[in-house]
Amino acid sequence: MASPQILIQLDSDPHPSVFDAVVAIDSGIDHLLQYGQVEPTNVRALVHGAMFTRGPAQLASTAIFIGGSNVTLGEAIAAEVAQAFFGPVRVSVMLDGNGSSTTAAAAVLCAARHVELSTLDALVLGGTGPVGQRVARLLVKAGAKVRLASRDAARAELACQQLSGQVDVGANQLLAVGTSDAGVLQQQLSQASAVFGCGAAGAQLLSQQQLSQASELKVAIDLNAVPPEGLEGIAATDKAVARGGRLDYGAIGVGGLKMKIHRESIRTLFSRNDLVLDAEQIFEIGRQLESATTV
Amino acid sequence: MASPQILIQLDSDPHPSVFDAVVAIDSGIDHLLQYGQVEPTNVRALVHGAMFTRGPAQLASTAIFIGGSNVTLGEAIAAEVAQAFFGPVRVSVMLDGNGSSTTAAAAVLCAARHVELSTLDALVLGGTGPVGQRVARLLVKAGAKVRLASRDAARAELACQQLSGQVDVGANQLLAVGTSDAGVLQQQLSQASAVFGCGAAGAQLLSQQQLSQASELKVAIDLNAVPPEGLEGIAATDKAVARGGRLDYGAIGVGGLKMKIHRESIRTLFSRNDLVLDAEQIFEIGRQLESATTV
């Protein structure tokens, strides 16, 4: 008989995310163990408790979810979790701090419904944040040209360098863009066939006028759910809404797919004991969901 | 298929109440998410996690319970929870800090087994505390005359003013009583047909002699479970015990009904996604339980 499915939620915030907890339960797990205020230095004993309590045949029924609003801290926790494993004595792990992996995967897959990613020319606004970095990474891996934009050109440049260290980047495939100069921004936007708004809540990234002048745009996706809109004129509930030759998505419009990907990723954790689900793996899970839906 | 029932326990104490947790489980919920050290300032993200994880048809399967020994802090948390909702995107909420709502409802309903509330003349001792305030509120709403008593007459007066701001109070229906003067206390008691002992643990509110001189009393209810007795001579386990023309209840005698009301209130939370169960609503749930039992 299979052991009960246990998900261990490691969260760096004082109170572990209710959001992640409810999604985990709705994925069908049997027991959730919630841990808040997790730091890289106190991960080891928790992970050993996951590793040494079940035999090899049952280890796939225990898994770890790493969340929390501080995505960088989540990555440090994930590194410690990986260090705590002994060879095959390990459990599967999902990394989705602040929903950044599932959100990025869903946003890119929404675009992929309408355009071919390998020929896309994408402007990623807020490209230095956790979601923006992941959107850029997924797009680069899919063969798209990516203009990674930030108000601060130096930060955009740094994010591009980091990205080049993580994935193979083709010549002219990745471009750092500083958007503090409106002319530069408009020029970059005019060449893009897709734009992703990945900025922090409360910051408008593009005005309606800027958007309307971008004649090459086929898809515009605004991941900001809190007013004001990141891409002015795109409502949070927009889901493939046609506007001036574009198809627009808002945060809630992307959210349905994000939730499906999140739940399916949790379920996937329990299929083996050695998975590490980061943005790329989560994107692949989403792609399979999309193709199953289409067929 | 209905989603699993998830109760989110928000508690301002360092360790969320075991009592509330066990009652919740015995009400039949599927998953309990316990949060301690909750403050009004950190409620919003937790509530959003409850709101944005399930579709409209499933929102009734998520609910929030607000407890904790600090009842005032619980009320502040409840106010923040209400602020966090967006129109119909909400979940049901129960407010029962330190068991004050369920205890007050049970105490008043125990009295109602023997006397008509609308013609009752009730002395509420410890009337400025969380349970006393709720007992007074429920009695006033039921049409009873209420003598709200405290050692400190000024605090009793203040509590009456607050109560008048919350519910409709008829002329001469609510009276503030300072009990530091034994003569005043005895005079008030002599006119009462019911007395409720709602004081803090460890404080005797009435001596056996004072009680025996109160010839109009039909019901006496002592909600203090820790020795010494709040109303001397009434045992914690008393349940409609006849003594000198009165029927007496102690804390444990009231407790059976309190537990039934608590459990039924939790179950009621999951019937809709927009309930707010405070003392009045919990009292109404208790009244229906009582009438179902009687019939």
Next chain:
Amino acid sequence: MASPQILIQLDSDPHPSVFDAVVAIDSGIDHLLQYGQVEPTNVRALVHGAMFTRGPAQLASTAIFIGGSNVTLGEAIAAEVAQAFFGPVRVSVMLDGNGSSTTAAAAVLCAARHVELSTLDALVLGGTGPVGQRVARLLVKAGAKVRLASRDAARAELACQQLSGQVDVGANQLLAVGTSDAGVLQQQLSQASAVFGCGAAGAQLLSQQQLSQASELKVAIDLNAVPPEGLEGIAATDKAVARGGRLDYGAIGVGGLKMKIHRESIRTLFSRNDLVLDAEQIFEIGRQLESATTV
């Protein structure tokens, strides 16, 4: 209908043990309530919540597990838990801080597979630590001669005095041994028919040469799971491995039985509402498991 089985995990560490949580779930409980940072001073309200929420017939479905890496603190918590009970209004309790009771029971029972405990002459290295003290206690109660060893002779002496206060000790049955002198250690070892390595992680207690010179040894058990080995040459996975006339066990070799005992102890908690499972009771549960397995 039986109430759902609720285990309340009281742990003095900031994050309650994942290990204990997974074992509890695998024992078949329905709900786990995890409490970290538990101190003796804040136990009472938690225990009262366990006592006062269910009727006498259902109290056996609630139980308390006391864990945490600080075994002494766990014992202080257990004392407070016992104080909080009122006569028959109580729930069953298991005390297994840092796994010390289940580990000690399993180690002694592994030895008992091969030697008669009542005629054993046992050297307990690291005998002043939580596991070592429990191994010594169980052995003394079973009639074995015990040489309780520590680097610090005074600490060994103190541990023997404490042990004499807890259980009946026969004449010459218990001997304190200081091991800082290699000659003394070798002489003690040469008389022992069993040796238990119960030292802290990372400390070698005996070299391979010292072990090989101990010609009376029938069983050697090393409870250290972290390199270097406590008893050099005994691998963590050893399970009755024959070496020079001895049968050797390592921590993982003992671990299978430890896990079985831990799970069965949790299940036993829910058979009554008045059990206190400390090392002796857990040892007895293990002994029954062993005899059931043998038959």
